[in-house]
Amino acid sequence: MTTPISFILNGDELFHEVKDHWTLLHLLREEMGLIGTKEGCGNGECGACTVIVDGLAVNACLYLAVDLDGKRLETIEGLAGSDGTLHPIQQSFVDEGGIQCGFCSPGMIMSSKALLDQNPTAGHEDIKHALAGNICRCTGYVQILESVEAARDRLSEQAGGRNE
Amino acid sequence: MNNINPDTNQEFCVIGKRIPKLDAAQKAMGRAEYIQDIRLPGMLYGKILYSKFAHARIVKIDISRAKALSGVHAVLIGEDVPDKMRMGFYKDNPPIKKGKVCSFRDEVAAVAATTPEIAKKALGLIEIEYEELPAIFDPEKAMEKDAPIIHEMHKSNVLNLPWHLDYGDVEKAEKASAFVVEERFTTQWVTHCCLGTSGAIALFDAKSNLTIHTNTQIPSLAQKDFLESLKAMGLKNKRVRVIKPIIGGGFGSKLDTYAYEHIAILLAHAVRKPVKILFDRAEEFKATSTRQPTVIYIKQGCDKTGKLTFRDMRMVLDNGAYTSWGATTPSVMMMPITSLYRVDNVRYDAKCVYTNNTYAQAMRGYGNPQATFAIESTLDMLAEKAGIDRVEIRRINKNHPGDTTPQGFKITSCGLSECIDAVQKQIPMDGPKEKGIGTGIASLIHVGGGARIYKSDGCGAILKMDDYGKVDIFTGGTDMGQGLDNITAQIVAEELGLFVEDINVVHSDTDVCPWDVGAHASRSTFVAGNAALGAAKKVKETLLAYGSKLLNVLPEDLVLRKRMIFSAKDPEKTMPIDKLLRKAHFSPQGKMLMADFFYDPDNENMGKDFKGNLSVTYAFGAHGVRVHVDEETGKVKVLDYVAAHDVGRAINPLLLEGQVYGGVVMGLGYALTEEVILKDGETMNANFRDYKLFTAKDAIRIKAPVVETYDEFGPFGAKGIGEPGCVPTAPAIANAVYDAVGVRITDLPITPEKVLAALKKKKG
Ligand code: FES
Numbered sequence: 056m057t058t059p060i061s062f063i064l065n066g067d068e069l070f071h072e073v074k075d076h077w078t079l080l081h082l083l084r085e086e087m088g089l090i091g092t093k094e095g096c097g098n099g100e101c102g103a104c105t106v107i108v109d110g111l112a113v114n115a116c117l118y119l120a121v122d123l124d125g126k127r128l129e130t131i132e133g134l135a136g137s138d139g140t141l142h143p144i145q146q147s148f149v150d151e152g153g154i155q156c157g158f159c160s161p162g163m164i165m166s167s168k169a170l171l172d173q174n175p176t177a178g179h180e181d182i183k184h185a186l187a188g189n190i191c192r193c194t195g196y197v198q199i200l201e202s203v204e205a206a207r208d209r210l211s212e213q214a215g216g217r218n219e
Numbered sequence: 220m221n222n223i224n225p226d227t228n229q230e231f232c233v234i235g236k237r238i239p240k241l242d243a244a245q246k247a248m249g250r251a252e253y254i255q256d257i258r259l260p261g262m263l264y265g266k267i268l269y270s271k272f273a274h275a276r277i278v279k280i281d282i283s284r285a286k287a288l289s290g291v292h293a294v295l296i297g298e299d300v301p302d303k304m305r306m307g308f309y310k311d312n313p314p315i316k317k318g319k320v321c322s323f324r325d326e327v328a329a330v331a332a333t334t335p336e337i338a339k340k341a342l343g344l345i346e347i348e349y350e351e352l353p354a355i356f357d358p359e360k361a362m363e364k365d366a367p368i369i370h371e372m373h374k375s376n377v378l379n380l381p382w383h384l385d386y387g388d389v390e391k392a393e394k395a396s397a398f399v400v401e402e403r404f405t406t407q408w409v410t411h412c413c414l415g416t417s418g419a420i421a422l423f424d425a426k427s428n429l430t431i432h433t434n435t436q437i438p439s440l441a442q443k444d445f446l447e448s449l450k451a452m453g454l455k456n457k458r459v460r461v462i463k464p465i466i467g468g469g470f471g472s473k474l475d476t477y478a479y480e481h482i483a484i485l486l487a488h489a490v491r492k493p494v495k496i497l498f499d500r501a502e503e504f505k506a507t508s509t510r511q512p513t514v515i516y517i518k519q520g521c522d523k524t525g526k527l528t529f530r531d532m533r534m535v536l537d538n539g540a541y542t543s544w545g546a547t548t549p550s551v552m553m554m555p556i557t558s559l560y561r562v563d564n565v566r567y568d569a570k571c572v573y574t575n576n577t578y579a580q581a582m583r584g585y586g587n588p589q590a591t592f593a594i595e596s597t598l599d600m601l602a603e604k605a606g607i608d609r610v611e612i613r614r615i616n617k618n619h620p621g622d623t624t625p626q627g628f629k630i631t632s633c634g635l636s637e638c639i640d641a642v643q644k645q646i647p648m649d650g651p652k653e654k655g656i657g658t659g660i661a662s663l664i665h666v667g668g669g670a671r672i673y674k675s676d677g678c679g680a681i682l683k684m685d686d687y688g689k690v691d692i693f694t695g696g697t698d699m700g701q702g703l704d705n706i707t708a709q710i711v712a713e714e715l716g717l718f719v720e721d722i723n724v725v726h727s728d729t730d731v732c733p734w735d736v737g738a739h740a741s742r743s744t745f746v747a748g749n750a751a752l753g754a755a756k757k758v759k760e761t762l763l764a765y766g767s768k769l770l771n772v773l774p775e776d777l778v779l780r781k782r783m784i785f786s787a788k789d790p791e792k793t794m795p796i797d798k799l800l801r802k803a804h805f806s807p808q809g810k811m812l813m814a815d816f817f818y819d820p821d822n823e824n825m826g827k828d829f830k831g832n833l834s835v836t837y838a839f840g841a842h843g844v845r846v847h848v849d850e851e852t853g854k855v856k857v858l859d860y861v862a863a864h865d866v867g868r869a870i871n872p873l874l875l876e877g878q879v880y881g882g883v884v885m886g887l888g889y890a891l892t893e894e895v896i897l898k899d900g901e902t903m904n905a906n907f908r909d910y911k912l913f914t915a916k917d918a919i920r921i922k923a924p925v926v927e928t929y930d931e932f933g934p935f936g937a938k939g940i941g942e943p944g945c946v947p948t949a950p951a952i953a954n955a956v957y958d959a960v961g962v963r964i965t966d967l968p969i970t971p972e973k974v975l976a977a978l979k980k981k982k983g
């Protein structure tokens with residue numbers, strides 16, 4: 056069985072025929088060639104596949120592609136500006152050492168974005184909580200948490216600048 | 220931190236700077252390609268069928284239904300594997316087993332098909348009849364006379380390996396000791412849990428040369444293994460190209476070649492198409508290797524003043540069903556056993572024993588964490604018995620620069636004393652006691668200047684400069700996320716007066732990169748760093764010679780800095796480096812600047828008695844921790860952690876801290892939560908729900924003070940730091956738990972159940 060769905064991917068409206076058992080992760084990686092979203096477990100346990108659907112961080116490996124119909128999807132590929140400038144969260148992960156092997160990074164960055172979109176003043180504990188479902192084996196999380204805190208400050212500075 | 224270049228007396232431009240990882244932006248954008256992301260035209264998908272028993276005879280295999288399935292291109296069983304195709308340094312492990320299986324992890328068949336789904340379905344159609352054999356899972360029992368023999372070609376389950384040393388006179392020293400402690404420790408299976416699972420893609424060209432994209436930490440040694448496989452397959456004198464894509468973590472897991480790689484080669488050869496094998500998470504847990512579980516018997520003694528008199532250790536290591544490099548970890552365990560603190564009389568004996576469990580391999584620290592757990596735990600016991608302060612006993616016995624240890628290790632730089640100071644400053648160990656709160660300390664020694672485990676400990680580098688002042692450096696070293704790219708680029712940039720952006724580091728492709736023994740033993744910064752530095756120095760010499768001619772300045776008066784060459788005496792005499800390069804190129808008998816360098820550190824193979832200077836220099840460190848132990852639940856909570864390391868020189872503090880933090884948290888998992896649970900040889904917790912890794916929620920703020928001792932042989936004074944972070948973590952925690960509630964846990968991990976049971980026993 057296939058079902059036609061339409062959704063917004065990183066700002067662009069898209070149509071796709073999807074099989075009913077496809078996960079969103081399968082759709083992105085295998086059908087659309089968007090390899091930025093990673094698979095670390097395929098079971099909802101590692102967060103490497105985190106994407107944002109209608110503002111909420113979800114595990115793409117558990118989310119059925121058909122359920123995407125009519126929704127707004129953000130993936131790691133949509134974060135950087137069209138001129139190549141990194142999103143402030145990406146830049147902070149780079150600067151603060153939040154990335155080593157990098158396999159967890161797209162998921163970490165998307166979880167952080169979902170959090171900071173929702174709660175621009177998130178504190179240390181909020182961040183720890185929001186990233187609890189994202190496993191990283193390399194960094195021990197220290198520099199990841201620092202990255203998110205730096206991103207938060209950067210974003211709020213930018214927002215402050217705009218409001219003036 | 221002093222950041223002055225001793226050669227020029229000027230401040231460093233790039234060494235010592237917090238320069239972000241060179242590939243971090245690519246990774247942050249989701250553009251980095253891992254093995255998961257590589258798809259070649261016409262590629263098929265391979266899958267492996269594993270044994271259903273821990274120990275059994277294969278009576279019959281029927282692959283006809285699998286073969287008949289549409290989309291299946293090949294089905295291989297043990298009989299299809301050439302006899303000589305065997306893995307591991309003991310060569311006891313064929314990639315697909317024939318006649319008999321010795322563990323649940325044993326490969327019994329493999330399939331290549333057009334999609335992963337079809338391949339999986341085909342596995343389900345393979346029918347195998349087994350006849351179960353008696354199995355053995357306890358290494359100590361496997362040593363007994365009437366234990367079932369796992370490999371009939373050997374008469375015993377004990378591997379014939381020479382792990383025994385005896386220096387000084389342990390028995391005499393024991394008799395003369397004022398205080399002696401004795402204990403038995405056990406450590407568990409833990410596994411690397413690389414977030415990117417294992418995988419490989421193999422393909423042959425029309426002339427049967429092999430290209431293999433594979434997750435490896437040892438491109439050159441893997442190439443050798445694959446060449447041997449080809450030879451066994453009757454493909455002599457072929458070429459093998461090993462390409463390592465970006466990998467989702469290493470930690471020692473990729474220090475050997477594995478069945479899936481050799482199976483991908485066999486399948487690719489059978490179908491003459493590219494074949495990809497990619498593990499899923501459950502397979503990663505079940506079919507990749509673990510750290511060696513150990514049973515450790517230790518005795519240590521000291522005299523009245525607290526000076527160590529002897530150390531006597533015996534170990535049994537669960538080898539599992541096959542032999543990987545893991546069976547050589549006792550050679551590294553010898554390092555802390557003979558050389559952590561000054562101790563003259565040392566004895567050590569280790570047996571690696573076959574069982575029907577999963578087989579163990581290398582993992583960050585390579586045996587050091589197990590040995591250090593026993594040494595540092597008993598050192599606290601000894602201090603208590605002798606009535607000496609636990610920090611004091613470490614100071615009394617600490618190593619000194621200039622020492623030669625009983626094993627013949629020559630200690631060049633040694634910052635152990637400063638590391639202990641740094642720990643005490645952050646976490647005072649002698650403060651007033653609060654209920655349930657305890658502090659603990661433990662130290663470490665590790666190789667810091669390579670380790671001569673293989674015949675060569677070398678690494679090559681080839682460097683070329685273009686007309687625009689840019690450098691390509693082809694290094695044998697392997698970046699696996701730890702940041703060797705940066706270290707290489709920073710060293711070259713500093714030496715040639717350029718910026719990091721000017722340096723392109725090419726690695727992990729055996730067609731273009733020179734030989735290297737591999738990313739292990741915390742050797743890359745030191746060895747690959749020295750190789751890069753050597754090549755840069757050669758090019759620099761040529762640059763200066765040209766500069767000298769063009770600027771009319773003596774070469775020794777010339778300085779390369781910030782893309783310029785100039786005279787130190789007369790800064791007016793100057794020229795951009797790129798211009799100089801063009802002048803060199805576009806003049807009669809023109810010259811492009813390039814150089815190669817092969818650096819093999821001046822360390823020694825250990826002799827028959829295991830004496831020899833294993834590494835050119837040694838890394839030291841001390842960790843301190845403050846914990847809270849809940850006496851109701853047994854739960855241990857880490858409150859503060861400090862990890863002080865002597866790193867020679869911090870070439871990049873940002874990355875260095877990342878290595879320490881990551882190592883410490885891996886060590887905390889080892890100490891407190893992680894364990895692969897095997898029930899009669901079968902993995903029971905092959906997922907992240909049941910294998911308990913630390914998450915961001917458990918994250919702690921770790922302090923990582925750096926002690927710089929400027930090692931004379933290190934590139935710009937640096938020593939290795941990849942592994943040390945996870946070495947003394949477990950004993951520091953165990954010592955803190957004892958300090959908090961008075962129970963000594965001798966069996967890792969220190970779970971709430973074990974703490975509660977010990978508390979109960981203590982209360983009687
Ligand atoms: S891949 Fe989706 S949570 Fe791990």
Ligand code: FES
Pocket residue numbers: 153154155156157158159160190191192193194414467468700
């Ligand atoms: S950077 Fe490797 S898993 Fe997070």
